[in-house]
Amino acid sequence: MLIRTPFPSASHEHEVTPESVYLSRRSLLAAAGGLAALSAWPSLAVESARYADVEPVQAPTWFADKLPGIRWQAVTAGEEALTPFKDATHHNNYYEFGTSKTDPARYADALVTEPWSVLIDGEVAKPGRYALEDLLKPFQLEERIYRLRCVEGWSMVIPWLGFPLADLLKRVEPTGQAKFVRFETLVDPEHMPGQRSGFSLLDWPYVEGLRLDEAMHPLAILAVGMYGRILPNQNGAPLRLVVPWKYGFKGIKSIVRISLTADQPKTTWETIAPEEYGFYASVNPQVDHPRWSQAHERRLPGGLFSPNIIPTRLFNGYDEVAGLYSNLDLRKYY
């Protein structure tokens, strides 16, 4: 008999949420659905009872329509505390808006996310330019509470709303030649001040990539929301990649193009400094960055006097991905 042992990251809502909270959230979301139907305005205030500190925001109908069907907390990060919304949205890396951690929150409002489309091309049977709402139509959203470990040494715990990247890839039918997935961020210097800067180290667009089997792993998701609401612009609206066992820079934001390729794509950070940032970028406390140790991380928020330093775990604690790398020397393919 085959007995399935759940991975530590797998968890069901009833295991982690008191029933009263669960039920009140359901009725709140049902009411939100009713409001959407009544409203002539194609947006709706979105809120989950769980995230009381998060301001309700207007969201387009493609997002609001999905709220009643969300699988809350399909995956959790165990007992670890969520990073407050304020920190997750005011300490960001999004170089298109500047290099300081506060630049994205300051400038990303200018990003125009509607209408939005994603070009899917390369080694697929069903290439095309898909309007975001059409692209998302087949998918239910799930809440995935994941650790996010930045290569710089800080980390957070974020409740994303998204769907498995594998589900999208299966729909566009990769050909037998497809071995990698390449992602591209929007280029829009008019609204992205970092792209206008003459001092930027980065070439635009920001590019990231995964091996196809990594991209098909159930933990890899495309996120459209966080903290029960639509994704804030500074966090990569309207569509970003989340691969929790890899350093944060793999989580490319505001995706406009997904290409299936036969060859390993040239990615942004690897191109700039190949000896510092590899293509794989799996979180690994034993493989130091040439300029700093990766053995520990600073879990945000933390202050000068309580820096909240914790040990870093291999694959960021997501042991279930280890099989993807069983034939790979992780020191060489960092």
Ligand code: MTE
């Ligand atoms: N995507 C784009 N397009 N541009 C960026 O500068 N920064 C990356 C990643 N995705 C970045 C990006 C880095 S270095 C990190 S750590 C994460 O986004 C940070 O995500 P967060 O700001 O939502 O915490």
